[in-house]
Amino acid sequence: MDMRGLILVSADDREDRLPFVAPPLPLFDVAGYSPLLRMAKRLESSGVSPVVAVVEEGQPGFSRAQMLPPSIDCRPATPNGFWRAAENAFNDLAASGADLVLVVRMGAYAEIDFEKFVHSHLGRNCRVSRVIHEAETLDILCISGSRRNDAASLFRSGLARCRSECEYFVHQGYINPLNDARDLRQLAIDILTLKTETPTAGREIRPGVWFAPGACIEKGARILAPAFIGASAVVRNAAVITRCSTIEHHAHVDCGTVVENCTVLPHTSIGACLDLTHSVAGAGQIVHLRRGVVVDVHDQKLLGRVSLGVGARLADAAVNLPQRIWRGLFGGLDREEPAASPALTPSSELLHEACGGETSAELAPNLVIARRYGDQ
């Protein structure tokens, strides 16, 4: 039987969650692989092949090309044309001879037993089957390839309605809603504590500690299990990685920094002698999970971006060339002042100016003076 997979990744901007720089969380690496890639691998291991992904384009200026796994046929779609692109992808799969198409919308990362799901679908001889978990329907469906009208009605309603009767398959395994950064962090913890079936991307060099190929741990750095260090990540001397922290690929943790219960996203550089705790850090933001806040960090000394290799830089420059030419020609008129200058001023200059400048005893008008005792 020809079974094919269709994974849909759309940005779901709900207000009740911790916002993050790029909404589709399934594209972020967690312990080496993104949830999208994990789902695709799971489908392939169940005999569902090939797998096509339709990914909604994100905010302008955000390079998503680097986040898409090269092993999957990924088709970008505009927010307005997302469901149209999904329908077209389904039709392509059906036209190329698929008997069944498994449609997974992420959202949630669920470890479905796809073989049982398909058996259930075929056993009941139904057109469309849907997965439910604890009485809640999931956007995971099995659609017969010949039922294009049913599929069309589903895609045109955003997987909410089907024109024919829909059978249900009860899922009782692992599920993570992947609603916000908190869930992304929880997925990392679940992977490292082996609550999921999906593995980390690395080799377990000692119990609970996984290193991906090319990870560089300097002498004096301390990695406490469970932890994951991604490919080409660097952990410098005297740094401590502890409590289910994951350092994703090409991330740097500088000397003396403690990373506790954190996810450091790919290509993120954490400065020296810092305490990063209970957070997801990357893309110029720290999502502090205990405080429930998202903090933009403009200071490259604290939270920076690891520069790409020469090839990647050239490719990036080529992509952005027209935009740069346009800015060069017309950008001078409405150029905005940068929001914040990075903290590169040497301390001596700052202090010298402040101390050596004015010594007048007159205080600024916005100072409030309170006496400790008395009637004032």
Next chain:
Amino acid sequence: METNSRPVVVKRAPDRLNARAARDFLRDVQAFLTSDRPQLVIDLSQVEQLDAAGIEMLLHCMAQAQKRDGDVKLAALSDHAAVMLELTRMERLFEIYETSTDAARSFSGFLPNAMRQQLLHHKRPDFPAAA
């Protein structure tokens, strides 16, 4: 006592505490910091951006104040300021209070508020004494 008559200055930090703002802020409080036993409360309630220069400035204020037997306390931390102080391990160096009033009052007490709270807990009958 002589110390009781010393003034406490409460200064609100600007929303962006970057290199330039830190320089301006320091210039504002410099005169007070060079006085005898300065007592300064920095209100961080409006801070939406705090970088290394801002943190350096806070440290400088504290060093200056302590040199003259004074102190600098922080009050009403915004979420951003709280995260950045935690990230840079500065929260351990400063006394931090919920409000500027609490911080200003704390200068008049012999013990910091945290210690006073601990003592109150120990005195309560429903809290058994530690063995």
